[in-house]
Amino acid sequence: MEEFLQQLTNGLAVGGIYALIALGYTMVYGILRLINFAHGDLFTLGAYFGLTLLISLGLADHLNGLAVGGVLIVMAMGLVAVVGWLLERVAYRPLRDSDRLAAVVSALGASIFFSNAIMLVYGPRSQVYPSGILPSAAFPLFGVEVPVMRFLMFGGSALLMCLLYWFIHKTRVGTAIRAVAIDQDAAKLMGINVNSIIALIFLIGPALGGAAGVMVGLYYGQITYDMGFSFGLKAFTAAILGGIGNIPGAMLGGILLGVIEAMGAAYISIAWKDAIAFAVLILILIFRPTGLLGERVADKV
Amino acid sequence: MKDTSPYLELRNLRVKYGNVEALHGISVRVNKGEIVTILGANGAGKTTTLTAISGLVKPSGGGIFFEGKPLDALPSHKVVQLGITHSPEGRRVFGTLTVRENLELGGFTRRDKEQAAAILKWIFELFPRLEERIEQLAGTLSGGEQQMLAIARALMGEPKVLLLDEPSLGLAPILVRSIFDSIREINENGVTVILVEQNARAALKIADRGYVMEVGKIVMDDNADALLANPDVQAAYLGGGA
Ligand SMILES: Nc1ncnc2c1ncn2[C@@H]1O[C@H](COP(=O)(O)OP(=O)(O)O)[C@@H](O)[C@H]1O
Ligand SMILES: [Mg+2]
Numbered sequence: 299m300e301e302f303l304q305q306l307t308n309g310l311a312v313g314g315i316y317a318l319i320a321l322g323y324t325m326v327y328g329i330l331r332l333i334n335f336a337h338g339d340l341f342t343l344g345a346y347f348g349l350t351l352l353i354s355l356g357l358a359d360h361l362n363g364l365a366v367g368g369v370l371i372v373m374a375m376g377l378v379a380v381v382g383w384l385l386e387r388v389a390y391r392p393l394r395d396s397d398r399l400a401a402v403v404s405a406l407g408a409s410i411f412f413s414n415a416i417m418l419v420y421g422p423r424s425q426v427y428p429s430g431i432l433p434s435a436a437f438p439l440f441g442v443e444v445p446v447m448r449f450l451m452f453g454g455s456a457l458l459m460c461l462l463y464w465f466i467h468k469t470r471v472g473t474a475i476r477a478v479a480i481d482q483d484a485a486k487l488m489g490i491n492v493n494s495i496i497a498l499i500f501l502i503g504p505a506l507g508g509a510a511g512v513m514v515g516l517y518y519g520q521i522t523y524d525m526g527f528s529f530g531l532k533a534f535t536a537a538i539l540g541g542i543g544n545i546p547g548a549m550l551g552g553i554l555l556g557v558i559e560a561m562g563a564a565y566i567s568i569a570w571k572d573a574i575a576f577a578v579l580i581l582i583l584i585f586r587p588t589g590l591l592g593e594r595v596a597d598k599v
Numbered sequence: 600m601k602d603t604s605p606y607l608e609l610r611n612l613r614v615k616y617g618n619v620e621a622l623h624g625i626s627v628r629v630n631k632g633e634i635v636t637i638l639g640a641n642g643a644g645k646t647t648t649l650t651a652i653s654g655l656v657k658p659s660g661g662g663i664f665f666e667g668k669p670l671d672a673l674p675s676h677k678v679v680q681l682g683i684t685h686s687p688e689g690r691r692v693f694g695t696l697t698v699r700e701n702l703e704l705g706g707f708t709r710r711d712k713e714q715a716a717a718i719l720k721w722i723f724e725l726f727p728r729l730e731e732r733i734e735q736l737a738g739t740l741s742g743g744e745q746q747m748l749a750i751a752r753a754l755m756g757e758p759k760v761l762l763l764d765e766p767s768l769g770l771a772p773i774l775v776r777s778i779f780d781s782i783r784e785i786n787e788n789g790v791t792v793i794l795v796e797q798n799a800r801a802a803l804k805i806a807d808r809g810y811v812m813e814v815g816k817i818v819m820d821d822n823a824d825a826l827l828a829n830p831d832v833q834a835a836y837l838g839g840g841a
Contacts, residue, residue, distance in 0.1 A: 470703065473703060476693070477704050480694070480695060481691055483655055484687065484691040486653075486654075486679075487653060487675060487684070487691075487753075488679065488704045488708075488752070488756070489675075489680060489684075489756060490704070491674070
């Protein structure tokens, strides 16, 4: 019971992060049928922006831990959103009407560019978030002492996901985003500026990825220039698990993957942690290629 | 009497798909308040003509003018803002959105809430079925209901000119009648209509004037009554005698 609760809460904390990153992949895919391979690196960038802000602004001297975390996340979201917007302008928009492969190559190039740029600026070794920003206390859950930080992680990602869900489903612009994902030409005939919607997607997705980056820094305390690769791959798996192009699917897929991975590490073998995640991916691709919630056959190629 | 000042005009319009020219320089003139129908067999270029007006495809030559100003350099969403809305071939409703959401999107460029409510009221008078199905997903509607929704959605944009691409396609005869009645009523409310149809007889009955297209060219244009009475039109498009 103790082990189960520990792994469940750990899995939820990590799964929330996967879900936040997965949303960026799935939203871009839903609109452009493009895998934004640079998305994992935008997540990393968020972690580094957060670290730089934390140190240079001396936030920790003035605010309590929770407020520091919140401010950092919001600021990193804004900065990464700007980078995401530029990425779309520079690397994807000029290739919108060309061969699909060109956009894929451009995405891979952007990914290499970002991870190398981060390595050049911050160095190849891992960087450390100052410890003790978030409370390290434990909370007794059914008599089991669970670190409070896990609740904060899951709460933070759940809050962002609720905001996104509200925006997509309850606002005029959110409805326009869904329309563009269904049929771009029909959306244009409604008077929707499809280019602005695509730009908006490249603000929102990277912002969520950037938030996840800061959360990882705060949670694990250590960040590396290439961590976007493994987190990105897991999040991409989560997006496919839930049904790529499907927003609730990415949320569910991320959380499920986090929990499956944590349980697998505990009850099967920690050495198999990554293998379990990818076994899940392969099983999904074989038995339910559209993912758990993906009813729509996304492939319109 | 209908105003006859030039309103929407296609001048020698050419459109290419890759290297293949689909419109070989067509000229069409639509006066304010008219219903103009464009007839022709499959592949004649009717849909291309409408998508060029809406800016979904760009002309390779000639021009499109609305109220005297060129349209052909504008992106589609600007054309909608100017008051030209389009109910496309095959309806293209957003199937996983509700009827209400589809209608809201139709009014995307119009921000006046009271005006939108008034149009919605009118739409529910035209198509009471839509009000009954307002919270239903558009993809679950019947073909006829989807066609009503596609037209209603275009009306939500408060059009000065409404482009309709084969609104009767695939509908039962009784529904075709009611759709054409609605088009006439929309026109009587001051909306200029360009109606692309394969159902030539029904279209000519409600139209003021008509153009006949064959493989990317206009081969005939006349008043609707004259076209209905024309033996060539009867033979080719009205299935023999009228
Ligand atoms: N997207 C497209 N790409 C290439 N050719 C097209 C495209 N759309 C239409 N065409 C061609 O242009 C011509 C006119 O088509 P269209 O405008 O759809 O005719 P209609 O609406 O009268 O049936 C046809 O020969 C058709 O094959
Ligand atoms: Mg057609």
